[in-house]
Amino acid sequence: MPEQNPLAPLDPAQPTGPTGPTDPVEPVETVGPSSPLDLAEGDPFGPHNLPYGVFTRPGHGYPERRGGVRLGEFVLDAGAAAAALGSPYVSLLAQPTLNPLLAAGRTAWSDVRRALTAWVTVPAHREVVEPLLHPLSEVTLHLPFEVADYVDFYSSENHARNVGRIFRPDAADSLTPNWKHLPIGYHGRSGTVVVSGTDVVRPCGQRKAPADPAPVFGPSVRLDIEAEVAFVVGVPSGMGTSVALSDFREHVFGLSLLNDWSARDLQAWEYVPLGPFLGKSFATSVSAWITPLEALDAARVAPPERTHPLLPYLDDSAESAADEPGGYDLRISVAINGHVVSRPPFSTMYWTAAQQLAHMTVNGASLRTGDLYASGTVSGPGESERGSLLELTWNGRDPLDLPDGKRTFLEDGDVVTLSAWAPGPGGTKVGLGEVTGRIRPAA
Amino acid sequence: MPEQNPLAPLDPAQPTGPTGPTDPVEPVETVGPSSPLDLAEGDPFGPHNLPYGVFTRPGHGYPERRGGVRLGEFVLDAGAAAAALGSPYVSLLAQPTLNPLLAAGRTAWSDVRRALTAWVTVPAHREVVEPLLHPLSEVTLHLPFEVADYVDFYSSENHARNVGRIFRPDAADSLTPNWKHLPIGYHGRSGTVVVSGTDVVRPCGQRKAPADPAPVFGPSVRLDIEAEVAFVVGVPSGMGTSVALSDFREHVFGLSLLNDWSARDLQAWEYVPLGPFLGKSFATSVSAWITPLEALDAARVAPPERTHPLLPYLDDSAESAADEPGGYDLRISVAINGHVVSRPPFSTMYWTAAQQLAHMTVNGASLRTGDLYASGTVSGPGESERGSLLELTWNGRDPLDLPDGKRTFLEDGDVVTLSAWAPGPGGTKVGLGEVTGRIRPAA
Known part of the structure; x- marks a missing residue:
């Protein structure tokens, strides 16, 4: 349930977001501290964030999937808001998946985001918008887009060295x-990408251990x-063409x-x-929330210094010089049954998402809307910054001490939760939607 | 263009297919030897075959994709035939992809096939069906289904040993x-699976050669x-469940x-x-025609003798004993610019498609309609039975002599064509749709 900030009452003369002053309006009837539009100060899911998802309200007469935007601990029925406000973006938002929005392209992404920011910050919209915000506790979140191809990279130097x-x-x-010359990657199973909250059957x-006579x-x-960050492709590319670093x-x-x-x-x-094949293909969990890159502009950082010269299609020194650094400063936490076991820093990744995209397409492979590619396990240099139990327990040699006992690898019933935040504009934090899953016993 | 058999004129009293006599009907007006229903004797695409595809007739007012069935050198507009004949299968056949038919399940597959066989063999249907058969030269063939996940195996022992x-x-x-204990496989890129006839950009x-200082x-x-045979999944399975050999x-x-x-x-x-990643992901070509397994019952053969004991989920000795052998006797030809360079025998594959499916799902990975999984390169024991140039030229050491010059690997402009046939009922041959593609210079 949401926490409300009693210090931030409705003040229609003081817009809370970046859209600036608007025409004065009559004060709307406030609903006091329970208004979902009145977020606690510093809420990492404030109007500076606005990640996208897909939800239903099965207990409230909304069985159909619809696009939503997270605000605090609420989800805005974005398509309904667009319709109520006469927005042209109904066709992108009132959909059962985010695919139409993903395919719409960068200009549309900016325009929609600007509109959404206004809807949740401009007092004139309050009367319309407020009833369309539903508590997260009352909705079911779904896989927010149709996954086309799923690729997994291996781009943390610390992880690769540990392995x-x-x-x-x-x-x-x-x-x-080859590791320092190209971002190693491979295709995974897109049919078993599941949304956060889905149980995972062991x-x-x-x-076959080396000493065993047979498997x-x-x-x-x-x-x-494996704690990872995944990137979602919106705009496709054609077979036989490649995507330059600068077109990321x-x-x-x-x-x-x-x-x-x-x-x-x-x-x-x-x-x-x-x-890897069956060791990975049984399940891959993603967050219910896709954070638009525009929300993460303040989190961009230069990747680690390159120790080997890069071929031109991967050389991102020009992009970094042009104030387009390819890294993202995402602070990840890994918790088992609520106990944080690691804090992997995404800023330490050697290969950036732009380099991964350039590499993935340099052979002419096409992109489709909904392609998903992940970073590979994020591990920092510190022992408490490793993104897998393989590394955290050094292949089982050094068990973790958890409040509920020692762990080498996962036990049935364990709940694993990844969460993260990034620096936002003006000292804010941008929260990423968590990824959680419980291990069920083998069938 | 089709070849017609002048020795097989239309005779409505003598059905040409296996459906047996029907009520006598008035002789329809024959169009002589040009009727697409009068196939040359032994045509490998006769009524005993009936592979499925998707076509358009852009020059003839049919821009929409529609399901078709191949008969000789013609394609039957299967949805239109179903509609004209009042068949309940319109909803499965009058579609822009084969996915609805694939999802319909084994009983429906049999029922539809039985109906189609009657439509192209029973004289009473001739007047309706004949105008719905279009020469292949007048149609464009498309990728016949939406590819979900694509998996490539490595199941030829001869190929694996050569490599x-x-x-x-x-x-x-x-x-x-691990090779004799499980069918090794990996996921490929489903977004770059293309239909036969699509050019491939180098x-x-x-x-980086081992002696090179840098890539x-x-x-x-x-x-x-790589000459392979691919299997198309119709009926999905749930996450956390596996598919037994007997449910293939x-x-x-x-x-x-x-x-x-x-x-x-x-x-x-x-x-x-x-x-493998970029070395494969730029293009994978499949035939425009999917041959239903029912057309290949006479081609089933036992796989090679197993030299290592198999874990129960892969042990197919019971299936073979129950007259359900897992192999298929497909005789493949590989041609470069029309010159046959190899004849790989699919019957030599160590791992069967049923074993591949059981393995792919034994970890609980789900199946989706449209999943495509391929055998891996088919290579027989003979030097002229190898399914890749890597093997045929022994990694470039022994160039092939073609009429247009020597080849180690492919040159720009080369056209590669895979074709195949299998034993059919009563001494017939069942043709598989060819896969062809021309190499275009690098972009």
Whole structure:
């Protein structure tokens, strides 16, 4: 349930958002501290944020999916607001998925965002908008767009080095020779991308320890998480063409937290030579909320210094020089059963989302609206900044002490929650929608 | 253009198909040897085959996509036929994709096929059906269904051993340790699955020979093919459940030839540790025609003898004992610019499509209508039975002699065509729709 800020009563002469003064209007009848438009100061889901999702209100006569925008602990029925306010954006917002909005392109994204900001901040709209804000506790959130292709990268140097040290302790370099030359990635299963809150059934499969004479079958005994950030493609591109670094924001609409659940025992036995398959394909959880890139302008940071020269299509020094740094300063938290076990810093990622997009298309592969690509596990340099249990427990050697007992890998009933915030304009925080999921026993 | 058989004139008293005699009807006015219903004897696309596709007739006032069925060198406008004949299957056939038919399930698949067989063989239907058969030369064929997830396997032992010998000549075993225990697979890019006839632009990307100091960027210089067979999922399955070997035909609708174009130089540099990505994702070509499994019952064969014991979920000895052998005797031909360079036998595949499906879902991954999964390169034991140029030229060491010059890998302008047939009922042949594509120069 929402927290209300009693220090911020309605004052129609003082717009709370960035849209500036409007014509004076008659004060509307206030509903006191329970108005969803009166957010606590510093609410990370204030009008400076406005992430998009898709919701139903099954108990309230709204069984159809509809586009929504989060404000505090409420969701605005965005399509209904557009219709009530005579906005031309009804066709983009009153839809069962965000795909039409994603496909509309950067100018439309800006225009819609500007309109939404006004709807939730300009007092003249209050009477119309307020009844269209529903408590999150009363809605069901759905996968907000139709996932086209899903790609997972491997772009944290700290993560890649940790994995190298764990699995190839005798190698001269913990990174593979290609790692600093291209953002390594692979395709995942888009059909099992699920929205935050979906239970995850422990997968079964084959595993074989090196000393075992033959593989055995059963529920995974090394079920893990990967804390990641995913980017959502809006505007498609054609086969045979590539997307330049500088065109990143023409194609990518926004981002979301993502948990790339991983069965390490299945993965270890299957992945040579063609990469991860069943160790990943059973479930991938994304947030119900897509944060538009425009909400994260204040969070942009330069990526780490490049230690190897980059081929021109990946060389982002010009973009950074032009005040278009490719990194994002997202502060992620990983909690198991409510206990924070790690705080991975996204700003440490070596490869940026713009580089990933340029690489993914440099061979002429096309983009579709709804393509989703994830960063790979986010791990910082610190021991408490690692984005997987594989790393946090050093492959099970060093169990975590949780209030409810020790953990190497996930146990049935565990609830994993990723959350994050980023610096917003004027010292605000921009909250990212959480990703949570509970482990159910194997079928 | 179609070849007609002058020895098989229209005789309404003698049905040409397996549906048997019907009520005598008035002889319809024949159009002589040009009737598309009068196929040459032994036509591999006769009424015993009836693969499905999607077509338009842009030059003839039919710009909308519609489901079609191939008969000889003609396509039947199946939705129009269903409507004209008062069939209840209009809703499955008069659609812009095959997805509704795919989703309808095995009983519906059989019922529709039985109806179609009657429409093209029973003389009473001739007057209605004949005008709805359009020459293939007058139609445009489209990707026949919406591809959900695309998975590529690696299920030919001959291919896997050839690749092992080429790339790991010093290894004790040319197969990786997992190969005989599970069908190795990985996800590909469904957004770049294209229909036969689509040009393929030579991809650009990074490559690095072991002796090179750093990677270089440019058009692939080792562009290859992979001759494969792809299976099309019709009936979905839920997350957290698996599909047993014995349920294969409840979920899989049919199969198609597939060319998994591969840039070997890009692939070699990128694929460790997470598998193929840009080396494959630029294009994958499938036939315009999906052959229903029911048309291939006479082609079912036992797979090769298993040399290693299989875990129960993959053990298909019971299925084979129950006259449900998992292999298919498909005789593939690979031609470059019309010159046949290889004849890979699909019957030699170690892992069957049923095993691939069981494996793909054993971790609880769900299936969607339109999921496409391919066999991996089909290579037989013989030198002229290999399904890739990598193997046919032994990684470029032994160029092929073609009428238009030597080939190691593909050159711009080359046209690659995969075709195939399978044994049909009563000594007939069942033709598979070809897959063809021309290489265009890099962008």
